[in-house]
Amino acid sequence: MTVAAQTAGQGPRAAARRLAGALHRRPRLRLALLLAAPLLWLAVLYLGSLSVLFVSAFWTTDSFTSQVVKVWSADNFHALFTTPVYRQVIGRSIGVALAVTALCVVIAFPVAFYTARVARPRWRPLLVVAILTPLWASYLVKVYAWRLILSQGGLADWMLKPLGLSGPGFGLPAAVLTLTYLWLPYMILPVHTALAQLPDNLLDASADLGARPGRTFGSVVVPMVLPSVAAGSIFTFSLSLGDYITVQIVGGKTQLIGNLVYSNIELDLPMAAALGTVPVVVIVLYLLAMRRTGALSSI
Amino acid sequence: MEGTAIRLQGLRKSFGQTAAVAGVDLEIRDGEFFSMLGPSGSGKTTVLRLIAGFETPSGGSVELAGRDVTRLAPFERDVHTVFQDYALFPHMTVEQNVAYGLKVRRVPKAERLVRARRALAEVRLEGYGRRRPSELSGGQRQRVALARALVGRPRVLLLDEPLGALDLKLREQMQIELKAIQREVGITFVFVTHDQEEALTMSDRIAVFHQGRIEQVGAPAEIYERPETEFVASFVGTSNLLRAESAQRILGSPGTYSVRPEKIRVLKESALADEPDVATATGTVAEVVYLGDATRFLVDLDAGGRLTALQQNLETSAEDVAAYRGTRVRLTWHRRHAVRVPDAR
Numbered sequence: 001m002t003v004a005a006q007t008a009g010q011g012p013r014a015a016a017r018r019l020a021g022a023l024h025r026r027p028r029l030r031l032a033l034l035l036a037a038p039l040l041w042l043a044v045l046y047l048g049s050l051s052v053l054f055v056s057a058f059w060t061t062d063s064f065t066s067q068v069v070k071v072w073s074a075d076n077f078h079a080l081f082t083t084p085v086y087r088q089v090i091g092r093s094i095g096v097a098l099a100v101t102a103l104c105v106v107i108a109f110p111v112a113f114y115t116a117r118v119a120r121p122r123w124r125p126l127l128v129v130a131i132l133t134p135l136w137a138s139y140l141v142k143v144y145a146w147r148l149i150l151s152q153g154g155l156a157d158w159m160l161k162p163l164g165l166s167g168p169g170f171g172l173p174a175a176v177l178t179l180t181y182l183w184l185p186y187m188i189l190p191v192h193t194a195l196a197q198l199p200d201n202l203l204d205a206s207a208d209l210g211a212r213p214g215r216t217f218g219s220v221v222v223p224m225v226l227p228s229v230a231a232g233s234i235f236t237f238s239l240s241l242g243d244y245i246t247v248q249i250v251g252g253k254t255q256l257i258g259n260l261v262y263s264n265i266e267l268d269l270p271m272a273a274a275l276g277t278v279p280v281v282v283i284v285l286y287l288l289a290m291r292r293t294g295a296l297s298s299i
Numbered sequence: 300m301e302g303t304a305i306r307l308q309g310l311r312k313s314f315g316q317t318a319a320v321a322g323v324d325l326e327i328r329d330g331e332f333f334s335m336l337g338p339s340g341s342g343k344t345t346v347l348r349l350i351a352g353f354e355t356p357s358g359g360s361v362e363l364a365g366r367d368v369t370r371l372a373p374f375e376r377d378v379h380t381v382f383q384d385y386a387l388f389p390h391m392t393v394e395q396n397v398a399y400g401l402k403v404r405r406v407p408k409a410e411r412l413v414r415a416r417r418a419l420a421e422v423r424l425e426g427y428g429r430r431r432p433s434e435l436s437g438g439q440r441q442r443v444a445l446a447r448a449l450v451g452r453p454r455v456l457l458l459d460e461p462l463g464a465l466d467l468k469l470r471e472q473m474q475i476e477l478k479a480i481q482r483e484v485g486i487t488f489v490f491v492t493h494d495q496e497e498a499l500t501m502s503d504r505i506a507v508f509h510q511g512r513i514e515q516v517g518a519p520a521e522i523y524e525r526p527e528t529e530f531v532a533s534f535v536g537t538s539n540l541l542r543a544e545s546a547q548r549i550l551g552s553p554g555t556y557s558v559r560p561e562k563i564r565v566l567k568e569s570a571l572a573d574e575p576d577v578a579t580a581t582g583t584v585a586e587v588v589y590l591g592d593a594t595r596f597l598v599d600l601d602a603g604g605r606l607t608a609l610q611q612n613l614e615t616s617a618e619d620v621a622a623y624r625g626t627r628v629r630l631t632w633h634r635r636h637a638v639r640v641p642d643a644r
Contacts, residue, residue, distance in 0.1 A: 204386065205380070205387075207352075208448075209399055210404050
């Protein structure tokens with residue numbers, strides 16, 4: 001057999017080799033084939049459903065027949081901005097998301113500082129696992145656990161009793177507290193990683209130049225960890241903004257955007273769609289704001 | 300220029316069971332360019348970190364300008380450090396990096412800027428103030444680190460292998476610049492390096508470290524020409540030792556002697572060298588290495604042992620050199636160039 005015949009060859013292996021060679025020579029084709037499936041997924045299932053949501057927000061519902069009328073109108077968005085209840089609920093939802101994020105930062109920083117820099121190095125992986133374990137439990141189980149903790153005569157009441165206080169009961173504070181608990185690992189983890197990767201010699205250099213520990217913390221540690229805090233806040237903020245189950249279980253009568261969407265789905269689908277657009281827009285704005293801190297490159 | 304900048308007494312530092320620094324006594328004078336030379340793990344960097352205050356000693360004391368600072372934190376010492384990997388703050392501009400020490404010391408903003416710019420000019424980096432460290436080359440980062448440490452005019456500047464990450468050309472250029480800057484500002488420089496050539500070319504005095512101890516302290520010429528221990532003789536310059544048996548036969552007295560390769564002449568075996576002050580030894584050329592400007596001969600001596608001789612290529616060229624391999628030669632050197640090295644402690 002000649003060399004040419006060997007390389008050209010026949011059978012499936014030779015065909016595979018020819019295909020590999022052809023792809024090697026056409027990097028654009030290779031890229032297109034690689035990206036086709038995920039792009040299709042993104043375009044059709046995600047962006048597609050989002051645009052259907054957005055389009056249907058411009059339709060209206062016939063109040064007698066409860067049928068969707070496919071006539072263009074901006075009434076729903078108009079109602080969003082003018083109806084006091086909607087404005088209140090939107091403001092409350094953003095407030096809850098911000099409060100949860102702020103609480104997560106305040107709690108996560110010392111925890112991450114301990115797990116990344118104070119604890120003995122061989123304990124650190126175990127501590128990280130310990131922080132992650134709540135994520136293995138079901139969301140509902142955790143929220144119901146908090147319902148038990150916060151219920152009248154529950155753990156919170158019992159523990160605060162000696163101080164002459166009682167627990168927060170069910171309501172907005174309870175929802176914020178529970179959401180903080182739920183999303184805390186998403187904040188601790190990036191902050192832990194950033195602190196663990198902080199080079200020791202930067203801290204040495206700061207001290208060497210005359211900075212006391214507090215100064216080093218403020219001028220070196222915090223600015224260098226900030227992008228990761230912002231990255232974590234993207235999780236805590238968007239997860240809180242989209243939540244409607246926790247608030248149903250521990251929030252008492254409190255309503256967030258998610259609850260309004262949920263209750264409108266049966267009655268007025270276009271209004272639900274308009275309400276659903278709000279968190280999407282808010283999160284896009286939040287992402288744009290966070291991009292300036294360099295957070296997106298540290299996710 | 301008189302006065303003591305640093306005095307170390309009985310300095311020790313152990314990490315667990317291992318003693319990184321095992322008793323160091325040292326005085327460094329004001330305005331001196333002082334090098335701490337040694338292989339990695341010899342304790343030189345640990346001594347530097349003890350002076351800076353990043354580590355606390357297991358024993359002994361550190362004095363800066365006559366003041367005991369052994370128990371003081373780094374920010375309480377009038378010393379600044381240039382780190383091996385520069386340790387520039389990535390979230391600050393070059394100017395902010397340089398001005399950081401001044402800002403921490405509450406120098407007013409206007410003065411801070413003026414001094415930071417002047418420090419950047421000193422290291423020839425005018426106009427780079429607004430860049431980020433990530434936008435600079437290795438050599439430029441190195442100079443920013445230098446400016447940052449110099450701007451506060453500390454009493455002592457510590458440099459931890461600052462040229463280690465640079466390529467050869469840049470390193471040679473920085474050696475000259477560093478020395479020039481030191482002469483200009485007149486600050487005491489303590490320079491840690493494992494590169495003996497670097498230490499020899501830049502320093503006023505050198506301390507050679509070995510296993511957590513100082514083997515010898517002296518001017519470069521002293522260290523090179525009159526090594527006091529076998530370690531110094533072999534670590535600084537090319538190891539070239541004549542030991543008991545062969546020393547007895549060649550030099551007429553037993554003991555360990557060091558002869559620097561460039562002091563040895565390579566002659567034909569038949570050449571006569573009957574002058575009284577000249578030592579001579581015959582042998583066979585085991586290996587010839589052409590170095591461009593010079594040739595290195597490795598000669599197995601008839602009296603036992605091996606010597607390296609370095610000859611300038613005044614007339615020989617690469618082709619001639621190869622023909623030497625395996626030939627018989629006579630090595631000669633002036634007797635005063637064979638330096639008696641005291642036996643190991």
